Amino acid sequence: MNRTQKQEFIDELQKELKTTPNFILVDFRGLSVPDVTEFRRKVKASGSSYRVVKNRLALRAAKGTPLEKLESQFVGTTGIAWNGEDPVVLAKTLVDFAKEHPALAVKAGLVSSDQVLDADGVKALSAMPGLSELRASFLGLLQAPATKLVRLLGTPATQMAQVLKAHQDKEGGE
Numbered sequence: 001m002n003r004t005q006k007q008e009f010i011d012e013l014q015k016e017l018k019t020t021p022n023f024i025l026v027d028f029r030g031l032s033v034p035d036v037t038e039f040r041r042k043v044k045a046s047g048s049s050y051r052v053v054k055n056r057l058a059l060r061a062a063k064g065t066p067l068e069k070l071e072s073q074f075v076g077t078t079g080i081a082w083n084g085e086d087p088v089v090l091a092k093t094l095v096d097f098a099k100e101h102p103a104l105a106v107k108a109g110l111v112s113s114d115q116v117l118d119a120d121g122v123k124a125l126s127a128m129p130g131l132s133e134l135r136a137s138f139l140g141l142l143q144a145p146a147t148k149l150v151r152l153l154g155t156p157a158t159q160m161a162q163v164l165k166a167h168q169d170k171e172g173g174e
Contacts, residue, residue: 006057009057010057010060010061013051013053013057013058013061014061014062014063014064014065016049017061017062017065017066017067017082018064018065018066019084020066020082020083020084021066021084021087021110021111021112021113022082022083022084022085022086022087022090022109022110022111022112023066023067023070023080023081023082023109023110024080024081024082024087024090024091024094024106024107024108024109024110024122025070025073025074025078025079025080025081025106025107025108025109026078026079026081026094026098026104026105026106026107027076027077027078027079027104027105027106027107028052028077028079028103028104029076029077029103030103030104031101031103031104035101035103035104038097039097039101039104042093042097043081043090043093043094045093046083046089046090046092046093047083047085047086047089048081048082048083048089048090048093049081049082049083050079050080050081050082051079051080052077052078052079052080053078053080055074055075055078058074058078058080059071059074062074066110066113066114067080067110069110069114069116070108070109070110070116073107073108078107081094086130086132087109087111087112087125088125088126088128088129088130089130091109091122091123091125091126092126092130094106094122094126095122095123095126096126105119106119106122106123107119108122109121109122109125111125
């Protein structure tokens, strides 16, 4: 890669990093090629992105982006995983994969462009419910009062119908 290609690569990566608020850095040393392929597939399936970049180039691309807050973590073999919408999904994907493949180590994370997490913080984040789960819970909470109200309003009519039916059965049975 010549100097011009490197600069184009850095500019392209920097554009991508500026628009993304959630990052997790991993150390992938010791993973086999099939494991890395499986890892990349799982990250992509979660709606996230993953890239391995030389630390020097990554640091240059991180200048002026939220990822700059994690510059001290760019030591050794470092992979960058990011997700623009839901950091929990990304954390769950990485932590679950690390459980199956201990060679993968989570280094640090950045949530919402400002909250820096260490490896334990990323593990704690992975234990939280994801954005879609929270939305479903919230909708359930919003719908519960309406459902209860409809059931409550329908109860007297239902009881009245049952009394009339019982009376009809009693009259018809004699």
